[in-house]
Amino acid sequence: MPFILETIVATKNADGTFHVRPYGLHKDGDAWIFLPFRPSPAIDNVRRHPFLTVSAPSDVRVIAGLLTGRDVVATVPADRIDGVRLQGTTGHMELEAVAFDDHELRPRFRCRVVHEAAHRPFVGFNRAQAAVLEAAILSTRLTMLPREKVDGEMAYLRIAVEKCAGPEEAEAWGWIAEKIAAHYGD
Ligand SMILES: Cc1cc2nc3c(=O)[nH]c(=O)nc-3n(C[C@H](O)[C@H](O)[C@H](O)COP(=O)(O)O)c2cc1C
Incomplete structure (x- = not known):
C-alpha cells in the first residue's frame, strides 16, 4: 500500500x-x-x-x-x-x-x-478541507461507483463540512455537490 x-x-x-x-x-x-x-x-x-x-x-x-x-x-x-x-x-x-x-x-x-x-507554515488539519478532497475524488469516479455509495459517502462527509467549514470550504463543497447532482440529473 x-x-x-x-x-x-x-x-x-x-x-x-x-x-x-x-x-x-x-x-x-x-x-x-x-x-x-x-x-x-x-x-x-x-x-x-x-x-x-x-x-x-x-x-x-x-x-x-x-x-x-x-x-x-x-x-x-x-x-x-x-x-x-x-x-x-x-x-x-x-x-x-x-x-x-x-x-x-x-x-x-x-x-x-x-x-x-x-511557502506558508502548516499549522493543522481541517476536517472540511479533507471532506472536500474526498468528495472531489468521488466526483471523478461517478461512472465507476453505485449511486448509493456516492450518496452515502456524501452524507457522511457533509457532517464535517457543516461542523468545520469556513466560507472557502463551503463554496468548494457546493461546487462538488452540484457536479454530482448534475451527473445524476437532480
Ligand atoms: C485528489 C485527486 C486525486 C486524483 N488523482 C488522479 C490520478 O492519480 N490520476 C488520474 O488520472 N486522475 C486523478 N484524479 C482525477 C483527475 O484530476 C481528473 O480526472 C482530471 O479531470 C484529469 O484531467 P486529465 O484528463 O486532463 O488528466 C484525481 C482527482 C482528485 C480530486
Whole structure:
C-alpha cells in the first residue's frame, strides 16, 4: 500500500501553456510516481517535456474549481525547472520524470525531486478541507461507483463540512455537490 500524496500537478502543454489538475502521486523511496489515467494531456506533456511541479493548495476551491470548469488557478514560475507552481501554495516540489513505464490504462512516470520549498507554515488539519478532497475524488469516479455509495459517502462527509467549514470550504463543497447532482440529473 503506497503513501499517496493528493496534490496539484502542472505539466507543460505543446503551446507553452500549462495543464493543471489534481492527481495522486505515489511515494517510492525518494522518488514519486505520477500515474495519469489514459487519455490525459499530461501523458504527452511529460513525455515531451519531462518536468512537472506539484503544489499543495491552501484553498480547496482550487481542487473543486479545476474539476468543475472554473478559472481558479493562479500560477507563478517554478524556481529551478521550466514550469509553474500554484501561487497560493503552502509548499511545492519540482520534479523531473526520469523513467516511463507505458501501460494501456495507467502509464507510470518515475520522478526525482529537483527542488522543494515551503511557502506558508502548516499549522493543522481541517476536517472540511479533507471532506472536500474526498468528495472531489468521488466526483471523478461517478461512472465507476453505485449511486448509493456516492450518496452515502456524501452524507457522511457533509457532517464535517457543516461542523468545520469556513466560507472557502463551503463554496468548494457546493461546487462538488452540484457536479454530482448534475451527473445524476437532480
Ligand atoms: C485528489 C485527486 C486525486 C486524483 N488523482 C488522479 C490520478 O492519480 N490520476 C488520474 O488520472 N486522475 C486523478 N484524479 C482525477 C483527475 O484530476 C481528473 O480526472 C482530471 O479531470 C484529469 O484531467 P486529465 O484528463 O486532463 O488528466 C484525481 C482527482 C482528485 C480530486
